Amino acid sequence: MLSPAWSSMRSAVRLLPRRTRAGGCIWCRHISMKTGGLKPKTVPSRYLGQPSPFTHPHLIKHGEVTPGVTQTEYELRRQKLALLIEAHTNTLGPSASSGNHVVIVLSHPIRYMTNDIPYPFHQNQDFLYLTGFLEPDSALVLYGRTRPDQAILFVPRRDPGRELWDGPRAGKDGAAALTGVERVHSIEELGLVLKSLKGTQLWYDTSQPAHSRLHQAHVFPLLEAGPVPRSLRPLLHSLRAIKSPAEVSLMQTAGRITAQAFRRTMALSQGDVDESVLFAKFDFENRIHGANFLAYPPVVAGGNRANTLHYINNNQIIKDGEMVLLDGGAEYFGYVSDITRTWPVNGRFSPAQAELYEAVLEVQRSCLSLCSPGVSLDHIYSTMLALLGRQLKRLGVLKAGTSDADVLKAARRYCPHHVGHYLGMDVHDTPDLSRSQPLQPGMVITIEPGLYICEDNDQAPEHFRGLGVRIEDDVVIREKGGPLVLSCSAPKTITDVEKACGMG
Known part of the structure; x- marks a missing residue:
């Protein structure tokens, strides 16, 4: 039997895909207006470290972040997660449902089989599901009062020295144009931004951090100073279970x-x-x-x-x-x-x-x-x-x-x-x-x-x-x-x- 909290969350998600008489999803239309509809930022002509509509038109269409999945769909996923969090906290009483909420999702790091020989990189699926961004050493933060629906993406800064050896990086401009996330910072700023948000409720999975170095350097100090975070995994996986x-x-x-x-x-x-x-x-x-x-x-x-x-x-x-x-x-x-x-x-x-x-x-x-x-x-x-x-x-x-x-x-x-x-x-x-x-x-x-x-x-x-x-x-x-x-x-x-x- 489903718990009352889970039933509320399902009800919240069911509200999202209502169709207008003219066709199309009301929520998607809202997102399109918010992000400029079908006029995303111009994607740089250089290679961004992952396929883009400019460098891989045979794979990715205009407006897509990864093959077949658009900026709008990725934003819809983040909005659905925000609604689930809101529905979940509403069941916990006024103290839980008021104030700021901060969600942190880390990418995977590069892992090495020996010395400086890396395994093929595989992105953290939760991070990928919400962003479509394929670089290691990255993070997504969602924040907002009651509903964490504002997004900040943190990515590795461009470094010609490293790119000589490891290949191109998207950088802040490339990541913003590709993903449609408007606020993009370098990953070194993650800790400072987290401190400035001062969330009353943190949503983060501490049992097995996806990126141990980013966790230790930027997230752990926040955990020491604040309340015990709530696990994001059950909510996020309830979304991932239903395929678009x-x-x-x-x-x-x-x-x-x-x-x-x-x-x-x-x-x-x-x-x-x-x-x-x-x-x-x-x-x-x-x-x-x-x-x-x-x-x-x-x-x-x-x-x-x-x-x-x-x-x-x-x-x-x-x-x-x-x-x-x-x-x-x-x-x-x-x-x-x-x-x-x-x-x-x-x-x-x-x-x-x-x-x-x-x-x-x-x-x-x-x-x-x-x-x-x-x-x-x-x-x-x-x-x-x-x-x-x-x-x-x-x-x-x-x-x-x-x-x-x-x-x-x-x-x-x-x-x-x-x-x-x-x-x-x-x-x-x-x-x-x-x-x-x-x-x-x-x-x-x-x-x-x-x-x-x-x-x-x-x-x-x-x-x-x-x-x-x-x-x-x-x-x-x-x-x-x-x-x-x-x-x-x-x-x-x-x-x-x-x-x-x-x-x-």
Whole structure:
């Protein structure tokens, strides 16, 4: 059951997308007037350290900050967050709802694998969600009386010496023109500005600061002098959970790219093959068709290794006659896919493999049919366990007379993970959101039942031992028309999988 505070927050957000008779969103029209409508600041012609409409017109249209997402949408996100904070504080009484509020969101720093060799930079998704700004060592501050709806962006200052080695920076002018945020300061000014705002309520997540150096230098002194901050994460993740049409479109592209990578990786399966070769092929096909990089280290697990759920060594030979379980996804301009397929590396399912595969596929189809508003992931999970239990009895893995309670225990043992999770800017997106809450239109989830029968399991029929099958799709919850399966073009039926394997 939702708390009164959460209900108030949802009510506040529902007020935002009201449509006028002439069409368009009232709130968006307000924002357009405030930011000058379709007349943003001229974006500098120089490279800003990230794609812009001037340097990357093939990717970004006029008025967009990142591909497909406009300045207006980013400002709308910040305004929605301000309304959530206002609704939340109103439930806490007059003392909490009066006075200034200050929100702080830090970017990620550059992280190093050794000495001065950096890992590829990946932005803090919460910061990215509110700004679209991709540079490290940055910060966003929102402030205001009652409602924190005034924005200040802090960015690294331009430094020709550093840019010689690390590449161009946006600087204050570039960041302002690109993001549409009017007030932009250098990051060195963060502490001074925070002190001047004198917020009576600070919104900031202290448990795991996104940027430890900025936290220590600029935010920590504020924490020592003031009241305990309130966590921003639950409110922000409640917004991130509901995807806009622009976000769904980006996730459709990520799903389409990954599905094609699966198809072409299957075509490489002609018998004995090294897991590392399939890994390399999958990575290549994702990147060459537009993915920025893989969303996570993929599982490429041949034979019995498919029964190790997080197997990512990907360095052994898959023998002719064995299956491979590949769990992988792409990141496309901040949004990810997460798909799993299982197939025989010689291109043909054996009778036992086909029987186990069809059992999982039937359960997956049933779970997909439940993906609608008002149904929770936990409810789909309970249904999955019941259906897997029936399949285990039908396959002879469980005896016909096994009690219902023991069937459910066995289902949990043969499928020790949940049916799915939220998906979006991260693979396990918005993890603080309960999987027992009702699904809403715009949420994106995975549906991924599996059956895993280890080779040393002497309780299962011998012909199933050493087989592991998981089938995973990415699904958008819709008000009408049923779920939208973003990964639908990845081969899934036995006929389609075998056909894809024969394309090599």
